Amino acid sequence: MTPLLSLQGLCVTFGGLKAVSDLNYDLEAGILGGLIGPNGAGKTTVFNVITGVYRPTSGAIQLDGVPIQGRPTNAIAARGVARTFQNPRLFSSLSCLDNVRIACHLHGGVALADSILASARSAREERDILERSERLLESFGLEGYRDTEASALPYGEQRRLEIARTLATEPKLLLLDEPAAGMNPHETESLMRLIADIRARYKLTVLLIEHDMKVVMGICEKIAVLDYGVKIAEGTPEAIRRDPKVIEAYLGEEV
Amino acid sequence: MTALRRVLGLLGAVAIVAGIDWAAKHLGLNPYIYGVLVLCAINVILALSLNLVNGITGQFSIGHAGFMAVGAYASAAYTVYAVPLLFGAGYAVNPWLTAAAFLLAILVGGLSSAVAGFLVGLPSMRLRGDYLAIVTLGFGEIIRVAILNIDAVGGARGFAGVPQRTNLAWVLGGAWLTFAVIRNLMKSFHGRALLAIREDEIAAEALGVPTTRYKVTAFVIGAFFAGVAGALFSHLLYLHTNSFTFMKSIEVVIMVVLGGMGSLTGSILGAILLTALPEVLRFASSLRLILYSLLLIVLMIARPQGILGRRELSWPKRRAASPTRPTLAS
Numbered sequence: 031m032t033p034l035l036s037l038q039g040l041c042v043t044f045g046g047l048k049a050v051s052d053l054n055y056d057l058e059a060g061i062l063g064g065l066i067g068p069n070g071a072g073k074t075t076v077f078n079v080i081t082g083v084y085r086p087t088s089g090a091i092q093l094d095g096v097p098i099q100g101r102p103t104n105a106i107a108a109r110g111v112a113r114t115f116q117n118p119r120l121f122s123s124l125s126c127l128d129n130v131r132i133a134c135h136l137h138g139g140v141a142l143a144d145s146i147l148a149s150a151r152s153a154r155e156e157r158d159i160l161e162r163s164e165r166l167l168e169s170f171g172l173e174g175y176r177d178t179e180a181s182a183l184p185y186g187e188q189r190r191l192e193i194a195r196t197l198a199t200e201p202k203l204l205l206l207d208e209p210a211a212g213m214n215p216h217e218t219e220s221l222m223r224l225i226a227d228i229r230a231r232y233k234l235t236v237l238l239i240e241h242d243m244k245v246v247m248g249i250c251e252k253i254a255v256l257d258y259g260v261k262i263a264e265g266t267p268e269a270i271r272r273d274p275k276v277i278e279a280y281l282g283e284e285v
Numbered sequence: 286m287t288a289l290r291r292v293l294g295l296l297g298a299v300a301i302v303a304g305i306d307w308a309a310k311h312l313g314l315n316p317y318i319y320g321v322l323v324l325c326a327i328n329v330i331l332a333l334s335l336n337l338v339n340g341i342t343g344q345f346s347i348g349h350a351g352f353m354a355v356g357a358y359a360s361a362a363y364t365v366y367a368v369p370l371l372f373g374a375g376y377a378v379n380p381w382l383t384a385a386a387f388l389l390a391i392l393v394g395g396l397s398s399a400v401a402g403f404l405v406g407l408p409s410m411r412l413r414g415d416y417l418a419i420v421t422l423g424f425g426e427i428i429r430v431a432i433l434n435i436d437a438v439g440g441a442r443g444f445a446g447v448p449q450r451t452n453l454a455w456v457l458g459g460a461w462l463t464f465a466v467i468r469n470l471m472k473s474f475h476g477r478a479l480l481a482i483r484e485d486e487i488a489a490e491a492l493g494v495p496t497t498r499y500k501v502t503a504f505v506i507g508a509f510f511a512g513v514a515g516a517l518f519s520h521l522l523y524l525h526t527n528s529f530t531f532m533k534s535i536e537v538v539i540m541v542v543l544g545g546m547g548s549l550t551g552s553i554l555g556a557i558l559l560t561a562l563p564e565v566l567r568f569a570s571s572l573r574l575i576l577y578s579l580l581l582i583v584l585m586i587a588r589p590q591g592i593l594g595r596r597e598l599s600w601p602k603r604r605a606a607s608p609t610r611p612t613l614a615s
Contacts, residue, residue: 156474
């Protein structure tokens with residue numbers, strides 16, 4: 031069975047800096063994967079390469095066996111890869127509803143001329159998008175913020191909205207970049223439930239970057255550890271916890 | 286149901302435009318005021334179309350006068366050279382033929398400007414912020430200077446002999462069309478994609494919005510209506526490239542900023558205000574331009590987000606007994 035996401039010998043260099051070197055990582059469909067490592071290890075770079083923000087210097091990225099490296103970001107999104115950002119990138123002066131409605135873009139099929147003439151087909155599609163978005167807001171408990179400007183939301187809710195927005199694209203693979211950053215333990219707890227819940231409900235494959243070990247060890251099933259762009263370990267949470275190389279990378283060598 | 290409403294709306298708009306035009310002609314409206322009204326409507330078209338690029342899509346372009354010039358000269362050249370061949374030399378005695386020829390001329394102006402917009406937009410929409418502004422400024426000037434050197438359209442002498450066909454009905458129709466097109470666009474997912482580009486291009490792209498294509502599309506639609514405005518302008522008075530300098534572009538930018546970037550009704554307000562203001566200030570004779578500048582400065586200090594900000598003016602909606610929505614449940 032081909033894995034949903036497969037990184038093969040992935041290298042990314044910026045000038046003389048090797049941000050990611052020779053990374054191999056497979057993520058089977060339905061698995062919740064984790065990508066961890068000290069600051070500057072190249073984790074977000076991996077996300078940026080998968081989503082086409084950067085072009086890999088060498089190596090291949092396959093989604094369902096189809097190479098996607100070097101394709102434009104919007105085309106990769108259309109193939110079913112959605113992501114959140116380390117700092118939420120909401121459309122901050124638009125309402126929560128519009129944030130989600132914009133994410134339904136891939137489902138908009140009518141031509142520009144239809145929209146300009148406000149044809150019946152366009153109206154039908156807009157109704158469909160509206161309904162879909164309202165349902166999504168509701169299932170995230172955000173319906174009370176429907177018409178609120180996104181920037182006015184509390185931080186935790188902004189993160190929830192960002193995840194809700196990615197789901198509107200109906201992805202196969204969801205990339206979460208430090209979803210628990212800046213959250214208090216209570217918020218983190220509900221985030222973990224949320225991730226487990228949406229994964230089951232939308233049959234998602236998830237890859238997340240996280241520093242909060244409670245989240246990583248608690249929900250991830252297949253963890254890869256990066257240090258200076260090199261994968262130093264891969265395996266289940268138990269195996270990672272005991273791996274001497276990982277302990278060294280995080281805590282330093284024993285003297 | 287919707288089709289019926291649309292037909293009624295269209296008929297209503299035509300009736301209102303025709304009514305205003307009739308009233309202006311037959312109730313003895315001062316020709317000077319009539320002229321200012323026509324200019325107001327042309328500027329409304331310009332401001333609305335620039336707002337699509339600058340306010341809604343968030344791409345700062347300052348070359349709008351260049352596209353207006355393309356539309357003006359293309360339609361004028363079409364009317365002067367092509368129409369007598371197409372419609373026969375004596376077409377002008379038939380009012381229906383004349384109107385059809387003018388409608389085509391407006392289309393020719395809009396389309397040729399849209400083509401110019403596409404050619405300029407394709408390379409320059411990869412740029413951002415100040416760089417884009419400089420490039421559009423440069424293109425605007427190149428277009429103007431190029432036209433200045435084409436002898437067939439009069440060159441530096443100006444283009445004489447363009448029949449004066451523009452009246453209040455035509456410009457009001459044009460302004461209404463521009464408004465309707467952009468408003469409909471903004472109610473669709475295409476329009477929301479443009480807003481997403483203004484808000485956060487990287488996030489928009491990650492959600493599947495092909496940002497470059499949308500930026501070019503917005504630029505082309507903006508250029509089309511600038512061309513329509515140009516076509517209306519060229520059949521109004523004497524046509525000369527001096528009307529399309531850098532200052533004209535800036536004037537339109539000020540209308541958009543003053544009305545509120547991203548607000549369609551704001552652009553309409555801004556355009557009318559900035560067209561009427563210099564005329565109203567004529568009583569101050571030599572102090573006129575100083576007062577004009579002062580008023581602009583005061584307005585921008587008082588409301589830096591523009592008169593309407595990002596809001597729209599609308600008729601207060603009657604809420605049909607809808608279930609009350611829970612608001613801000615904490």
